[in-house]
Amino acid sequence: METSPQLFQDFTKRYYLPARPYGFALFRLYFRLKVTGVNQIPPTGGVILVPNHTSFLDPPLLSSAVPRVIYFLMLHQHYYHPWFHWLFRRLPCIPMKRSAAGGTAFKHCLQVLEHEQILCMFPEGGISREHKAQGLRHGAALLAVHTHAPIVPVGIYGASKALALKQWFPRPRAITINFGKPLYAPVSDSHDKALLQYITEQTMEQVQALLSKREKKT
Template sequence: MTFYDFAKSVVTGVFKPLYRVEAIGLGNFPKEGGVLLCSNHIHNFDPIIVGIMAPRPVHYMAKEEIFNVPVLGNIVRKCNAFPVKRGFNDREALRTGLKILKDGHVFGLFPEGTRSKTGELGKGLSGAGFFALRSTASVVPCAVIGPYKSFRKLKVVYGQPIDLEEMRKEKASAEQVTELIMSKIEKLIKEHQ
């Protein structure tokens, strides 16, 4: 058993009953190949919740400062996270993200770039479109719905992979692709609220 699997089973045992987490649409999640998993961001626990409910291990970018915290930095790294310098065009982080997708793994991303203070879906940044266009990965929209309150139901909804073939052919911009991804996340939220 890997450290990731061990950590996932421990965290699942705590979070799943506490927030009564339900996964919807797991059949939409590709069983193999690169997956760009794009979710809304309403709480600091979103990466954990989306990660434990996903049927495959998820890799995330995390702010560089976390990796400098003793013990925590090591745990985060062993849970498939890699550092990103916020506020910079971090080429190394972009290369790492693309490599994860190219190697057939799941890369989890929160296109809004930061947690929504209101719980409303914000504007997506072009990073999601960048990764979608620069890879051949399946792009799966995801929505975290519900309050993070003990014993109240929290849903993680995985939508169908977004068909980007036409947009890739037409050389759509990263912004246009991000807008499409955000519209799919918004649709999931509206359908499952």
Template sequence: MKNYIFQKLIYQLVSKLFVFPIYKFVFKGHLIGRENIPQKDSFIMVSNHGSLLDPPLLGHALERNISFMAKAELFKIPVLGFIIKACGAYPVKRGIADKNTIKIACEKLINNNSIGIFIDGTRQKNGRVNRPKQGAALLAFKNQKLLLPVAIVNSNKLIKFKFCIPFFSKIIIKVGKPIKPPQSSSKDHLNIVTMNLQDNINNLIG
């Protein structure tokens, strides 16, 4: 309980003092579809991925402490490692089927903590969902949790320079309607839900 309270305090501190001014004043952040965010139960937020700033911006905009998978190397950086861990992030080794990572994700969902997954697994230059992985759908089936499709628009082109002057893009976060977990863990059912997520997110991006 103490660890949970401490983590919540750190998350709120980082969100309000650091993320809020960046989201609201630098990128003029705007949220559409707040009514689609489940309020009573944990869920799996599934999004496109265009920038390293996506996790804090999404977590702040949705006003939920959403735990994201983060590269294991980031946890070795003294200050950054402490903050992202305190905010609920958990390490994943890229390119390796890490059973411990899946276990942690399941434990968070069981304890009513929502998790965030970038469905492509890595950043995309065009900011869209191009090659979705089935991990989110599988986690949804294992834990019987809703999948929440979310599009973060313009995160792949946050800053543009003109005559050496930086211009910041407006960030728009669009939340779609929750999607039910797959009927089974078969490849066909996982693929149907994964393709549904891809279509939903890309349609939200426009």
């Protein structure tokens, strides 16, 4: 059975936010981490972060860069991995089965946003290098229509060079995180598939623009 999110206040008061500055300092030193546009994230209220996903480094990088608690939607098999479950169950993670769209995980995501927290969703459903909107899941768009929480697109550049798939230890490669302007879904029927596809495409276009912004400088 999928585990529900921990008490929201625990991460703020105990270890998550107190440890964040140390993680950010470490990433700045090792990855020369640069962050732009983090002020685009509203300081209060529910927010949906939608980044590209190219490396297992993405969640810790985002957690260090954002001065609020982030709840991550992650695949069930990763959450219950025998080596890392002890860690993930102590962090703001929401496990999801690919075949259970709209189930318990979706309800937990709604709960996170209703408690005015930040939810991070990787619309590609896993690590990918394509960053294309075609065939993507509409979960972020559906939640935005349901809750009126803004979607903040995020472009993470360099993480796959620092820690590629099947690589055990990260290399000291430069990483940049660009946060874009919030996108607000119109008040509409959440069953409007055309609207959900439009919101998803607009979000991924912004993600790609944030990546292109970084790539032009290299």
